[in-house]
Amino acid sequence: MQIVTRRLVDSILIMPNTEVLFGADAASAPLEIVEELTFGDTAQVYLTRLGAIGLQFLDGGALASIEQLDAVGSGAFAIPDDVTTRRDEVVALQGRRLLFANFIAGALFGRICAIHNTPLSGAVSAGMNDIIAFERRGDVLAVESTPHATAVLGPKLAVARQGTPRLRIVEADVLTDASSFTRELTVRATDLAYANLQICMAMNYQAAVLHHAQLAPASFALNFSVAEALINEIFHAYGAVTGFPVRAFATLSHTISPMTRKTLRRTNLETKIQNLQDGGLITPYLGQRMQTARVARNELMHGAMPVAVTDSGDLQTMVRDLWGLLLDRPFELNAGYTMRL
Structure with missing residues (x-):
């Protein structure tokens, strides 16, 4: 040998x-x-x-x-x-x-x-x-x-x-713009304190592929994981976590009281979404939709209750809106699907 x-x-x-x-x-x-x-x-x-x-x-x-x-x-x-x-x-x-x-x-x-x-x-x-x-x-x-x-x-x-x-x-x-946007993500990735930008974008992309294939539960579960990571990142980026200064790209004003990272980790997702809404970083409309998606995610993961393709499609737009708080240029991975009625 x-x-x-x-x-x-x-x-x-x-x-x-x-x-x-x-x-x-x-x-x-x-x-x-x-x-x-x-x-x-x-x-x-x-x-x-x-x-x-x-x-x-x-x-x-x-x-x-x-x-x-x-x-x-x-x-x-x-x-x-x-x-x-x-x-x-x-x-x-x-x-x-x-x-x-x-x-x-x-x-x-x-x-x-x-x-x-x-x-x-x-x-x-x-x-x-x-x-x-x-x-x-x-x-x-x-x-x-x-x-x-x-x-x-x-x-x-x-x-x-x-x-x-x-x-x-x-x-x-357009291709030149997309290329420069991608190149600039090398810097933005280092600016994030919680979410792994590369993994989140890859998962967001794969969730869109799954949605187009009408594999709604898989797409929904994957995209909700991205949404939860981005929500935690928003608290860090916008100075709502003690010890983490406001990042240069986080230009929206808000009224969220800073908390320790330990407190954030112990805070449930329902409260985090409500805090973002009450503090003015997300709209009441987005907050209500995120709460509905949160309940559906819990039922999917803990009770094997399926979600519809309309649910996974709606979640795509929520993830797009969360990315909007962390990126300098519009970004969206919203796939459609075909059907016969």
Whole structure:
């Protein structure tokens, strides 16, 4: 038996949407780069005409590649513990990378949807079975030539070649705005004291995908987790927690009396929502809807009482309004759904 090492690929490509193109001429130059951004020390992000997103993870960053270990040889033998451990570490790393990839997709499309004031459609939450290795060659991302790559990219490329009106092209200025918005989130993420911005946006995006698929309970549960984290963050960001000064972006005035972090942690969600409403940070209308959603969440989680797709749709707009208290530009991940009556 021999232990062989090989470097995990540092560049992956995902297709986060079946209906949106990032540039014209997608049929002839599908993987030509039309926009790129650097997200902190984590990744270089490439946006291509076909709408595929390339992520090159940077050395020294939180998602940098590691060495893979493989046990090779003939005959029966036990897999060494270090090989098994490293495999688990690789799977965990790929999982974090895919969470980051869905965060990037969510950030971009959440900003694009807000600019266009349109629902999110055609969105796909990328999984470990959906990624393709690539390398940059000039202004083009070159992908591996495999049946898997064809399966991931082929359907959308075929539709682009047909010129179907189902595909929509994001205007260059809108894509630039969404890219700068995403890049700026590197700073906003460090400004937040409670909520993990990347995880919240990725979960918000995945909840929209679930809502479109009419998996209302799953979408509702996921989005309510985001809402609860954002509510706690609002208290911190707006100086309503002692020891946490008002952040520069928290410009709305309010009358909430500061409390200790321990007190906030012990305060139930019903009271937190009421405090935000009474203090003037959220409207009575939003407060009432959040209380209704809170009751529905409790019944769902503790009594397995289902929620309707209209409930998960309404919660999407509540999360949008909560993001509005923490971001400088409009952002929304509100997906629709189709039905036959």
